[in-house]
Amino acid sequence: MTTSPLFKTVCFVGIGLIGSSLARAMRKHGLAERLLCLDVCEKARTTALALSVVDSATGNAAEAISEADLIVLGAPVGATQAVGEAIGPHLKPGAIVTDVGSVKLAVIRDLTPYLPEGVEFVPGHPIAGTEHSGPESGFAELFEGRWQILTPLPGCDQKAVDKVAELWRRVGSQVEIMDPHHHDKVLAITSHLPHLIAYTIVGTANDLEGHMQQEVIKFSASGFRDFTRIAASDPIMWRDVFLNNREAVLEVLQRFTEDLTALQRSIRWGEGEVLQKRFTETRAIRRAIIDAKQA
Amino acid sequence: MTTSPLFKTVCFVGIGLIGSSLARAMRKHGLAERLLCLDVCEKARTTALALSVVDSATGNAAEAISEADLIVLGAPVGATQAVGEAIGPHLKPGAIVTDVGSVKLAVIRDLTPYLPEGVEFVPGHPIAGTEHSGPESGFAELFEGRWQILTPLPGCDQKAVDKVAELWRRVGSQVEIMDPHHHDKVLAITSHLPHLIAYTIVGTANDLEGHMQQEVIKFSASGFRDFTRIAASDPIMWRDVFLNNREAVLEVLQRFTEDLTALQRSIRWGEGEVLQKRFTETRAIRRAIIDAKQA
Numbered sequence: 324m325t326t327s328p329l330f331k332t333v334c335f336v337g338i339g340l341i342g343s344s345l346a347r348a349m350r351k352h353g354l355a356e357r358l359l360c361l362d363v364c365e366k367a368r369t370t371a372l373a374l375s376v377v378d379s380a381t382g383n384a385a386e387a388i389s390e391a392d393l394i395v396l397g398a399p400v401g402a403t404q405a406v407g408e409a410i411g412p413h414l415k416p417g418a419i420v421t422d423v424g425s426v427k428l429a430v431i432r433d434l435t436p437y438l439p440e441g442v443e444f445v446p447g448h449p450i451a452g453t454e455h456s457g458p459e460s461g462f463a464e465l466f467e468g469r470w471q472i473l474t475p476l477p478g479c480d481q482k483a484v485d486k487v488a489e490l491w492r493r494v495g496s497q498v499e500i501m502d503p504h505h506h507d508k509v510l511a512i513t514s515h516l517p518h519l520i521a522y523t524i525v526g527t528a529n530d531l532e533g534h535m536q537q538e539v540i541k542f543s544a545s546g547f548r549d550f551t552r553i554a555a556s557d558p559i560m561w562r563d564v565f566l567n568n569r570e571a572v573l574e575v576l577q578r579f580t581e582d583l584t585a586l587q588r589s590i591r592w593g594e595g596e597v598l599q600k601r602f603t604e605t606r607a608i609r610r611a612i613i614d615a616k617q618a
Numbered sequence: 619m620t621t622s623p624l625f626k627t628v629c630f631v632g633i634g635l636i637g638s639s640l641a642r643a644m645r646k647h648g649l650a651e652r653l654l655c656l657d658v659c660e661k662a663r664t665t666a667l668a669l670s671v672v673d674s675a676t677g678n679a680a681e682a683i684s685e686a687d688l689i690v691l692g693a694p695v696g697a698t699q700a701v702g703e704a705i706g707p708h709l710k711p712g713a714i715v716t717d718v719g720s721v722k723l724a725v726i727r728d729l730t731p732y733l734p735e736g737v738e739f740v741p742g743h744p745i746a747g748t749e750h751s752g753p754e755s756g757f758a759e760l761f762e763g764r765w766q767i768l769t770p771l772p773g774c775d776q777k778a779v780d781k782v783a784e785l786w787r788r789v790g791s792q793v794e795i796m797d798p799h800h801h802d803k804v805l806a807i808t809s810h811l812p813h814l815i816a817y818t819i820v821g822t823a824n825d826l827e828g829h830m831q832q833e834v835i836k837f838s839a840s841g842f843r844d845f846t847r848i849a850a851s852d853p854i855m856w857r858d859v860f861l862n863n864r865e866a867v868l869e870v871l872q873r874f875t876e877d878l879t880a881l882q883r884s885i886r887w888g889e890g891e892v893l894q895k896r897f898t899e900t901r902a903i904r905r906a907i908i909d910a911k912q913a
Contacts, residue, residue, distance in 0.1 A: 327842055342650075355904075357797075402744070427762075470839070499836075509837060510837070510840060512823055512826070512834055513823075513837045513838055513840045513850070514837075515834075515838075515841075516822075516842075517841035518841050519878075520819060524812060525900040525904075526881075526896055526900055527811075527874045527877045528808075528903060529899050529902065530877075531807070535804065535807075538804045539804065539808050539903075539910065540766070540806070540906045540907050540910050541910060542745050542765060542808045543808055543910075543912050544745050544746070544764065545747075545808045545809035545812075546809040546810075546816075547807065547809065547812050548907060549812070549847075550812055552904065553845075554900040554903075554904065555901050555904035556893050556897075556899075559894060562890050562894040562896050562897060565848075565885045566888055566893070569888075573882065576882055579818060580878070582821055582822045582825075583771065583815070583818045583871075586818055586821075590814075590860045590861070590868060591864070593861055593864075595696075595858075595861055597853060597856040598856070598860055601817065601821055602817050602857060604821060604824050605817055605820040605846070606849075607850065608823060608831075608834075608846055608849070609820075610850075612835050612846055613840050617836065617838050617839055617843060618843065618847075
């Protein structure tokens with residue numbers, strides 16, 4: 324079945340793991356006529372071009388943006404204001420802007436002031452990724468069977484939302500519409516806290532004296548290893564996530580710390596029944612995840 | 619190549635994931651003439667027999683132990699004293715006892731008083747496992763390419779150590795000799811702390827109101843999911859690990875909590891450079907694990 328392209332010209336602003344995966348998927352499924360990228364990093368532009376992820380790559384915003392019908396922001400969320408400032412004046416009327424940032428309120432706050440009349444913004448977040456970064460790490464199948472969350476604002480043109488939702492469906496995702504505030508709270512638990520904890524424990528191990536550290540690496544298969552994969556994620560992306568979802572992260576971190584302190588106390592005082600009860604309860608969540616086919 | 623059996627009669631005391639995997643591997647590689655199991659749990663005995671994991675299963679210690687040349691303890695480490703009391707009187711001279719417990723000092727402390735003269739004890743810990751429990755979850759390949767740590771005590775017969783080491787090599791493991799005290803410190807970091815943290819974060823999510831919990835399950839692929847696998851491990855086994863490696867776990871937990879508190883403070887005060895530096899350092903450990911072929 325051949326389908327007509329959903330968009331004529333698409334511009335990826337920041338061509339990393341996610342942007343380059345979406346570009347590859349759009350090409351694979353014939354969803355755009357032309358794929359451009361705007362990236363401040365020359366190496367990323369050269370790589371994206373060399374791998375034919377995009378048809379054209381530039382560091383010049385006017386050139387990249389002025390003809391784009393869809394603009395996909397894939398830069399770290401801390402760069403949103405700078406990106407808005409750079410692209411805002413060149414957006415053409417009728418263009419749709421979307422993003423793939425892991426936090427939504429901060430991106431909406433930082434980008435909206437730069438968007439001219441007649442341009443629609445449909446914030447988004449694909450629940451997909453790997454611990455690798457850069458355009459060379461992307462692949463067209465990354466979004467297949469995964470969730471795509473969209474957090475459109477009241478007053479946004481429904482046709483723009485539908486079109487962005489259709490794009491994600493065509494690359495294999497299931498689309499969920501959510502309030503941006505709620506998104507940031509849910510992701511603080513499912514994603515931001517797990518990453519913070521993984522970074523912490525790997526950091527704790529990294530601070531050990533050399534001899535001990537070698538053994539931690541050698542015997543990492545006993546649990547530690549799983550955390551190191553998460554803690555190998557892009558440092559700048561994650562710095563920006565924590566700085567831009569501060570309240571939700573600190574709140575859930577507070578809950579976590581209380582729970583950890585309670586378990587610590589049970590270990591200290593030998594409260595075996597408390598430990599066993601707690602460790603049994605957690606199995607239900609694993610079963611629910613398996614049942615939801617997310618395992 | 620056919621090899622002569624290393625042992626005549628082997629008895630597994632506690633036939634769960636690890637015991638049944640070793641039994642299957644020993645059968646596959648022809649390492650024993652007869653495989654028995656002693657387990658207090660009737661269901662485990664029935665399953666092990668039905669799956670032909672062992673040739674004979676009983677709840678009677680005298681029957682199971684009196685002819686065994688090798689006894690492999692695979693019960694939760696908290697049961698070690700009871701196991702010692704049950705099997706001690708029936709151990710035959712020249713028998714070798716080994717175990718697969720995740721902590722070593724406590725097992726040595728609890729078992730040694732029950733071992734008669736002429737019986738050698740070679741404590742061990744295979745760095746292998748899955749989140750599944752019970753004899754039905756075992757498989758013969760579990761130990762292939764994994765580490766087996768042995769922590770023999772001073773004065774132990776070297777021939778017994780060599781024989782147990784040879785057994786693990788024949789089922790595919792690499793053997794490492796270690797001091798038991800050092801083992802417990804290393805494993806507190808690589809295994810016990812990661813499990814405690816995974817149990818905690820999954821518990822924190824489990825305490826959320828129903829609506830929020832459903833969404834955590836739905837969007838668990840964003841990081842949380844990896845923790846739920848670890849937190850689905852056997853509750854009784856892990857209760858016993860924490861109660862029996864208390865000092866080492868509490869010490870490393872203290873380091874972890876300090877590091878987490880420091881990151882929390884950096885998030886609160888917007889210290890982006892501190893976060894970025896910390897998140898960059900952790901990538902080195904991941905690379906080292908990949909280089910060590912433990913990823």
